Amino acid sequence: MNLGISATEFLSQVREGNVSVEEFVAETIDRIQKVEGKIHAYLTIDDKNALEKAKMIDKKIRNKEKVGSCLGMPISIKDNICTAGLKTTCASKMLENFIAPYDATVVSKLKTEDAIILGKVNLDEFAMGSTTEFSYFGPTKNPWNIEYVPGGSSGGSGVSVSALESLISLGSDTGGSVRSPSSFCSVVGLKPTYGLVSRYGLVSYANSIEQIGPVARTVEDVAFILNIISGLDAHDNTTLDKGNADYTKDLDAGVSGKKIGMIIQMTGDGIDKEVASATNKAISKFEDLGAECSSISLDAVEHSVAAYYTIASAEASSNLSRYDNLRYGFDFGTEGYEFKAYASKVRSNFGPEVTRRMLLGAFVLSTGYYGKYYLKAQKVRAMIKSQLDEAFKKVDLLIAPTMPILPFKIGEKIDDPLTLYLLDINTITANLSGIPAISVPFDISSSGLPIGIQLLANTLQENKLLQAAYALQQTTHLPKVPL
Amino acid sequence: MVERKQIEHLGNLVKIELKDPEKYIKQVEQILSYFERLDKVEFDSDKMLRLEASVNVLREDKHETYADDGKPLIEKLKKDQNNFIRAPKMV
Numbered sequence: 370m371n372l373g374i375s376a377t378e379f380l381s382q383v384r385e386g387n388v389s390v391e392e393f394v395a396e397t398i399d400r401i402q403k404v405e406g407k408i409h410a411y412l413t414i415d416d417k418n419a420l421e422k423a424k425m426i427d428k429k430i431r432n433k434e435k436v437g438s439c440l441g442m443p444i445s446i447k448d449n450i451c452t453a454g455l456k457t458t459c460a461s462k463m464l465e466n467f468i469a470p471y472d473a474t475v476v477s478k479l480k481t482e483d484a485i486i487l488g489k490v491n492l493d494e495f496a497m498g499s500t501t502e503f504s505y506f507g508p509t510k511n512p513w514n515i516e517y518v519p520g521g522s523s524g525g526s527g528v529s530v531s532a533l534e535s536l537i538s539l540g541s542d543t544g545g546s547v548r549s550p551s552s553f554c555s556v557v558g559l560k561p562t563y564g565l566v567s568r569y570g571l572v573s574y575a576n577s578i579e580q581i582g583p584v585a586r587t588v589e590d591v592a593f594i595l596n597i598i599s600g601l602d603a604h605d606n607t608t609l610d611k612g613n614a615d616y617t618k619d620l621d622a623g624v625s626g627k628k629i630g631m632i633i634q635m636t637g638d639g640i641d642k643e644v645a646s647a648t649n650k651a652i653s654k655f656e657d658l659g660a661e662c663s664s665i666s667l668d669a670v671e672h673s674v675a676a677y678y679t680i681a682s683a684e685a686s687s688n689l690s691r692y693d694n695l696r697y698g699f700d701f702g703t704e705g706y707e708f709k710a711y712a713s714k715v716r717s718n719f720g721p722e723v724t725r726r727m728l729l730g731a732f733v734l735s736t737g738y739y740g741k742y743y744l745k746a747q748k749v750r751a752m753i754k755s756q757l758d759e760a761f762k763k764v765d766l767l768i769a770p771t772m773p774i775l776p777f778k779i780g781e782k783i784d785d786p787l788t789l790y791l792l793d794i795n796t797i798t799a800n801l802s803g804i805p806a807i808s809v810p811f812d813i814s815s816s817g818l819p820i821g822i823q824l825l826a827n828t829l830q831e832n833k834l835l836q837a838a839y840a841l842q843q844t845t846h847l848p849k850v851p852l
Numbered sequence: 853m854v855e856r857k858q859i860e861h862l863g864n865l866v867k868i869e870l871k872d873p874e875k876y877i878k879q880v881e882q883i884l885s886y887f888e889r890l891d892k893v894e895f896d897s898d899k900m901l902r903l904e905a906s907v908n909v910l911r912e913d914k915h916e917t918y919a920d921d922g923k924p925l926i927e928k929l930k931k932d933q934n935n936f937i938r939a940p941k942m943v
Contacts, residue, residue, distance in 0.1 A: 678883070731862045741891050
């Protein structure tokens with residue numbers, strides 16, 4: 370059986386009766402058992418329930434009963450998205466035993482459509498990181514070369530889809546956390562417009578910038594899942610009304626006559642040569658397809674990393690102050706402690722990156738520094754938004770490489786947080802401004818590592834974004850994952 | 853310059869006993885000095901304040917009961933004697 374098919378192909382195979390859901394799910398579980406030792410994408414595998422659910426769906430199909438549109442599609446969920454009855458650890462010691470009493474809105478929507486939740490996948494602790502090395506449970510490895518990082522923080526999502534351990538995954542993107550692993554693992558990853566997808570049940574890190582987004586093998590699959598997970602939710606008042614948007618509609622509309630701007634500040638110094646040449650190649654593909662391409666300057670991008678890490682750290686230090694390990698958490702007796710001493714003791718079990726960000730957050734918010742850092746960061750954020758508004762008066766879409774460099778070796782940059790932060794330069798603009806962005810696998814480097822191209826569109830222009838991404842995808846012929 | 857005393861104060865603010873404060877001093881200092889650039893950005897005043905003008909939308913403050921009297925929620929709690937949560941002394 371070919372596990373490397375797209376979710377869309379899976380649907381037609383099941384519909385035509387060429388494959389049963391049980392067969393496909395069982396084969397996927399076998400695959401997980403075979404490759405997990407090498408790549409460590411999953412933190413929890415719910416194989417028994419998955420197989421049972423698969424049998425149930427097969428039965429419904431046989432009896433011609435009504436079945437949800439996912440037809441038993443096996444999906445993995447980033448472990449900072451709540452799933453009732455399955456652990457949600459955020460890859461942290463602090464939540465190693467936490468079982469959420471409810472499903473996140475995105476999870477219940479998928480379950481309603483008869484998707485099968487195969488398990489929970491690895492991430493940087495509380496989604497803070499861009500390599501998945503900061504997981505309490507150990508790093509996830511890139512299936513294209515297991516000595517290399519898979520990107521992050523949704524590394525488990527990127528890897529589980531790339532290594533054929535799930536058809537689709539849901540990740541979360543606060544500063545590029547869906548797009549970075551998608552680029553590094555040669556899969557498609559979308560950060561939707563802020564508010565398009567409910568965050569109810571996503572463990573908060575930086576509420577004003579994060580969004581849940583799908584990771585898949587094709588643009589069609591991303592559009593299919595976005596249709597299911599998007600829309601208003603009474604549990605999240607930041608959600609937007611999508612009207613009667615259908616993201617799978619007219620995906621093949623093409624880019625003829627569309628104006629595409631290459632962001633100068635994301636393609637200049639510090640970009641790997643092969644990444645730069647892949648970007649130029651993508652631009653000429655778009656020109657071949659009839660798009661008008663030009664360069665566009667967004668000088669606020671130069672301040673975006675400082676602004677992003679100021680805002681994200683500030684929100685993180687506030688959000689993570691709730692973890693006191695009393696009502697849930699790991700075993701640690703309270704005997705002999707006064708409250709503050711207890712809290713400080715248990716909270717020293719946060720990992721290094723989470724601790725660093727909380728310290729930074731406390732600093733930038735403290736008296737005397739607020740105006741110098743946080744307020745300025747918010748102004749930079751507004752400046753980015755206003756420059757983007759201007760840019761989108763001139764062009765339909767923006768283009769840049771998703772990541773400025775190729776995947777690098779595990780451990781190579783782990784002790785150099787600032788260098789890691791700077792790698793987010795191309796992805797955080799979409800988060801600070803709330804606009805949608807997608808990473809499309811485009812090329813493989815001479816060293817055999819994936820290169821992704823990022824497209825950005827204006828707020829709620831997911832249709833246009835997906836159409837261009839689809840057009841770009843159709844120009845590529847990429848090799849199969851070598852694992 | 854970030855000093856040991858400052859890092860320990862920050863640790864105190866976020867309620868984390870820092871096992872190795874020295875390690876954080878250098879990194880936090882390096883990151884903060886990178887953040888310094890924010891102070892040098894020139895803003896075109898009016899436009900830049902738009903984001904701050906966004907409004908909060910709150911849902912109606914309505915009482916909702918948990919399904920099954922909150923049993924699924926209570927089941928997941930770390931319980932000690934007689935279904936109570938044990939907390940450290942407050943002084």
